[in-house]
Amino acid sequence: MNLSKRLEKNCGKLIFDCTDEELFCGILKTVSELKTEQKNEKSKKKLYYISAEFLIGRLLECNLLNLGVYDEIKKILSDNGKDISRIAELEAEPSLGNGGLGRLAACFMDSVAHMGLEGDGVGLLYHYGLFKQVFADNKQHEEKNPWISENSIINKTEISYKTEFSDCTLTSRLYTIDIIGKNRTNKLNLFDIETVDESVAKDATEFDKTDIKKNLTLFLYPDDSDEAGKRLRLYQEYFMASNAAHLILEETIRRGGTPETLNEYAVVQINDTHPSLIIPELIRLLCECGVGMDKSIEIVRNMCAYTNHTILSEALEKWHADTVAALIPRIMEIIKELDRRVKTECQDKSLHIIDENSLVHMARMDIHYGFSVNGVASLHTKILKETELNNFYRIYPKKFNNKTNGISMRRWLSVANPRLEQFIVSLIGDGFKDDYLKLKELEKFADDDEVLQKLIDIKLENKIDLCTYIEEKQGRNINSNSVFDVQIKRLHEYKRQQMNALYLINKYLDIKRGILPKRPITAIFGAKAAPAYTIAKDIIHLILCLEDIISHDEHASLYINIFVAENYNVSWAERIIPAADISEQISLASKEASGTGNMKLMLNGALTLGTHDGANVEINSLVGDDNIYTFGDSSDLVIARYKKGSYKPSEYYEKDKRINEAVEYITCNKMLEVGDKTSLKRLQNELINKDYFMTFPDFADYTATKDRMLCDYEDRMAWARKMLINIANAGYFSADRTVAEYNKEIWKL
Ligand code: 26V
Secondary structure, three states: OOHHHHHHHHHOOOHHHOOHHHHHHHHHHHHHHHHHOOOOOOOOOEEEEEOOOOOOOOOHHHHHHHOOOHHHHHHHHHHOOOOHHHHHOOOOOOOOOOOHHHHHHHHHHHHHHHOOOOEEEEEEOOOOEOOEEEEEOOEEEEEOOOOOOOOOOEEEOOOOOEEEOOOOEEEEEEEEEEEEOOOOEEEEEEEEEOOOOHHHEOOOOOEOOOOHHHHOOOEOOOOOOOHHHHHHHHHHHHHHHHHHHHHHHHHHHHOOOOHHHHHHHEEEEEEOOOOOOHHHHHHHHHHHOOOOHHHHHHHHHOOEEEEOOOOOHHHOOEEEHHHHHHHOHHHHHHHHHHHHHHHHHOOOHHHOOEOOOOEEEHHHHHHHHOOEEEEOOHHHHHHHHHHHOHHHHHHOHHHEEEOOOOEOHHHHHHHOOHHHHHHHHHHHOOHHHOOHHHHHHHHHHOOOHHHHHHHHHHHHHHHHHHHHHHHHHHOOOOOOOOEEEEEEOOOOHHHOHHHHHHHHHHHHHHHHOOOOOOOOEEEEEEOOOOOOOHHHHHHHHHHHHHHHHHHOOOOHHHOEEEEEEOOOOHHHHHHHHHHOOEEEEOOOOOOOOOOOHHHHHHHOOOEEEEOOOOOHHHHHHHHOHHHOEEOOOOHHHHHHHHHHOOOOHHHHHHHOHHHHHHHHHOOOHHHHHHOOHHHHHHHHHHHHHOOOOOHHHHHHHHHHHHHHHHHHHOOHHHHHHHHHHHHHOHHHHEHHHHHHHHHHHHHOO
16 A cells, blocks of 8 residues: 555545644554564564663654655645644653753664664653753743653553562553664663552652652652652662563563573663662572572673763762662662672772762672773763773773764754755765765865855755744744854753853943944753752853843844743754754863764754863864864863862952953843842852852853854855865764664674
């Protein structure tokens, strides 16, 4: 049956007569049918990618694309006066993630399926996920973010396990989401509790944190600033790990394996330390099956691999041994045994799993009892080896390896930026879709004015589309002829949104003094701050106050504007990234493990304004110094400065006029008219007296580099040439490449 007839059958009436909702359901059914026609080859070994986050975004369009029917369905719909993007928007966007780590997991799942590898994700089915961000009084407020509905993409299964805690036994229920690739369909396995009760959550932050039987799967990263919150997170982590372990064992036995041969049938990638309890849990299950402790430990050591995504010490998880013992006593016994074995071998205290203060270091357990430890960009891995985890590297040099992150080219080019993709196909054919390194062929057009002009035209069209969307969503009128300067990422001091804000204050004041930019600037932000992270919320408040002041300044707003996307998520990213001119990647060197937004923006022809950090370093070597704008202190210098402990922000504040002026402005009368004095004052104090992420030392270089960039933008052809070189060299960052490396060196499927 042809596709059009099939869709019509699945909708139950003529396409022309369908509502968007009816079409949405019909397309979902068609996707399910098409997927069953794939042949899913079985391999002996299967990958389990365990993660607290899977930031999958909407799936409909990507699924159609991966099934090879996207263009045809789009055409069938438009022939009937229907618009695929409008229909796709009916899908509720799950917020099962927070940022890069969760989005990376989603890109990897796409690539694993694309490459025909047998590999599933395992995580939790959070009913509200991360909070929904709403702005009021120039502040972030948090609301619940429900996404599960009747028409949802999740499937309930028969699978259910018991998880024992000291005070209760929870029954799980497995739900799955199909991960449809070109070459097979894998699953995202999300565990829920049977007794979940959405009504216990009054809003996104206020709920009874102790009512575990009802609340365990309601929220991702519930506030852990108090003891009850911490315990809830530990309940979540063990529930996830235990269910994953049961699933792996059960599936292995179904595939013909045995507990003794588990590591030949399954490999587990531990995505940061949230799922680390899978190590003692697998050992526990194997022991229960009658495999001895020594043998169980060896099996698990041969099947678990750990990815580190951060060197920030506060993000490296440590649990108090008393808390672990109180909730999951048997697991604590196993951890003690694992630690005892380490202590007999190593005198160096920094290698011990349980430290002198009775803290259990999850990453240390992963490194001792896994076979692989990887960083996510070459600089990050270098820092792990040479500094952060150097003592581990010296005893296990072979375990350490680098896997530079990647992104799904299908989502971030084909679906997000069809104009650009079609243009690329018209220039070099579509062979690059099988090997994105072939984008390099675009370089031969670097001096072709017609091609460069077309890149500029496409960017403008995407900017106009974004402006329309912004107008619809938030009622703001943005000038599409301005430079779109974009910083979209989690809000964190190390990412330094505050540095961008200080720059904007200086620019605004310049404009008030009559120093006008050559072309209007639109600074676009997208960021959620963790609800209990006070300074991060103060930074959002600062940016929203500036947005408010500038947008109400009739004269200045002709030259500069700020736009903050409310509830920034994958769908926002899909619209902002294709329209971006400047990609702000301004983290303090050494702190951003990789970044993946930097890759998405580069692929879409934005030029990077970045520090020598994370994957920026690799972008720099790929495009060359002429096609990126780097600034700031090196990671070596930053690490040395921390060691010395000599940094005094007040010295910069007193000496540097631009810094002084911008920091003063934070609490000026105009700001206090629209802002909250306590919050602004706190932020100002923090900057002057602490500035832990060293904004001031990089500020002058940041300003000069950004100004140079804005100046260069005016030579449109030269700028477009740089865009082209960036697009042409983005192929290295395909997640297909990253996943192929994981498979070759770690998973060996
Ligand atoms: C973040 C948060 C923030 C809110 C509350 C609790 C909480 C717990 C854990 C985390 C995860 C931090 C690790 C992380 O997201 N790392 C990011 O991983 C990306 C993918 O490798 C990488 O590109 C980013 O540079 C890195 O920051």
